[in-house]
């Protein structure tokens with residue numbers, strides 16, 4: 001039988017990662033609160049090591065491995081924030097990490113991974129090829145594959161965000177966060193819905209690629225056609241053999257809203273102008289949704305500002 005994920009796993013995750021991952025600030029947004037008449041807060045996950053919340057899940061998973069597994073090494077196939085996080089924590093713990101990526105991945109990303117200290121393996125043309133190679137390394141060399149979202153320990157790590165939100169704002173009634181593979185909202189949902197089921201969880205995805213939304217509509221994991229988006233960290237499929245997040249998102253997420261590119265850009269511009277924050281599109285979707293009145297809000301709202309992997313010039317150019 002497959003494992004399920006409980007409240008307690010998130011408490012355990014918090015104890016495990018505490019000395020590696022900081023409790024991030026929750027700040028009040030004067031501007032958004034004033035314009036909506038609600039109390040709106042920002043959970044600043046962009047301030048984490050490697051600039052995204054992904055460090056939480058990666059750290060919890062890697063620290064849960066046996067000594068023998070750590071000795072043999074780990075591998076993952078994410079080109080984005082999860083890859084950076086796995087590389088960083090593996091380096092800190094002295095574990096060999098091989099990040100598998102396709103030959104199409106931009107050179108800047110490859111260099112960033114190498115700078116952090118990871119071994120990068122470039123294989124094939126697509127992300128799918130890279131993923132297959134990761135599993136091949138696991139079979140042939142005994143590496144452990146660290147899945148970017150569909151893994152109980154990764155989900156529990158992301159769930160520590162929910163725990164921190166409740167500690168800092170016990171009256172929270174609405175949470176907004178970007179939705180891609182669903183690890184983030186599965187984790188937050190597991191904590192919050194088992195603590196106070198009346199809290200509303202809203203997932204936000206770009207119109208230009210919303211695999212989880214489409215999969216839920218069709219009742220099974222499906223592939224979607226993707227177009228470029230400012231929220232590039234929210235692209236990618238959920239896996240046709242999805243084990244955990246497809247179900248958890250269905251159980252815990254109350255609503256999924258799709259945003260267009262202008263709405264995402266509005267969020268990025270507002271975060272820069274009002275809060276001096278340069279963050280990526282995937283982290284700005286909550287603000288974009290509120291500014292464009294796309295979501296119904298409770299009285300105490302938290303927006304998860306999930307990451308900041310963005311070239312600052314992209315955001316600065318939006319101001320002119």
Ligand SMILES: *Cc1c(COP(=O)(O)O)cnc(C)c1O
Pocket residue numbers: 052054080081082149178179180181182183184185233234280282283306307308
């Ligand atoms: C990965 C990511 C998300 C979405 O997380 P999932 O667990 O894939 O749903 C949101 N924002 C940023 C910045 C990310 O890197």
